[in-house]
Amino acid sequence: MDRRTFLSWVGVGTLASSLPVVLAACTSGDSPSPDTSDPSPAATTADGFTEVGKLADLEGNGFLIQEDFSGAPLLVIFNPDDKTKVVAFKNQCTHNQCPVDWNADEGTLNCPCHGSKFKADGTVANGPAKDSLPTYEAKVEGDAVLVKAG
Numbered sequence: 001m002d003r004r005t006f007l008s009w010v011g012v013g014t015l016a017s018s019l020p021v022v023l024a025a026c027t028s029g030d031s032p033s034p035d036t037s038d039p040s041p042a043a044t045t046a047d048g049f050t051e052v053g054k055l056a057d058l059e060g061n062g063f064l065i066q067e068d069f070s071g072a073p074l075l076v077i078f079n080p081d082d083k084t085k086v087v088a089f090k091n092q093c094t095h096n097q098c099p100v101d102w103n104a105d106e107g108t109l110n111c112p113c114h115g116s117k118f119k120a121d122g123t124v125a126n127g128p129a130k131d132s133l134p135t136y137e138a139k140v141e142g143d144a145v146l147v148k149a150g
Ligand code: FES
Pocket: 093, 094, 095, 096, 097, 098, 111, 112, 113, 114, 115, 116, 127, 128, 129
C-alpha cells in the first residue's frame, strides 16, 4: 500500500467513525432543548386585562411599577378610599413626562422634576402640570393585579 492509498483509507475511517456522533447531534432524541420562552409572559385575559404583578408585591411595596405597559410606564396603587380596589396610571407626569412617585403618607403622586402633585385619582393637586394623569381600568383577581390597556 502506498502512502496516498494509506492516507485516503485513514481519512475514510475517520469520517466513518465520527458519523454516528454527527448524526446523534442532529437528531432531537430525548435530550431537552434549551428553554427560550419568556419566563414570565404577560397573560392577557379574554376581557382584555393583562396581569401586571402580584397582589402580594403590591401589598408589600405599596405600589407596582411596570416600565412598559402599552408603550408607556405604568404605576398601580391601592385606591386610598377603598383598599379592595386598585388604581392604575400612565406613569408620566403630564407637565414634562417625568415618572411620578407614590407618597402614601401624603396620599399623592409626586413628580420629582418640577414639583407637580396628583391626587390618588390622578387629578392635579398642584402644578405646574395642568392635566390629570391618564388612568387605566384595573382590578385584582385572586393573587393577580390586572390592568386593561385603553
Ligand atoms: S415633569 Fe412633572 S412637574 Fe414637570
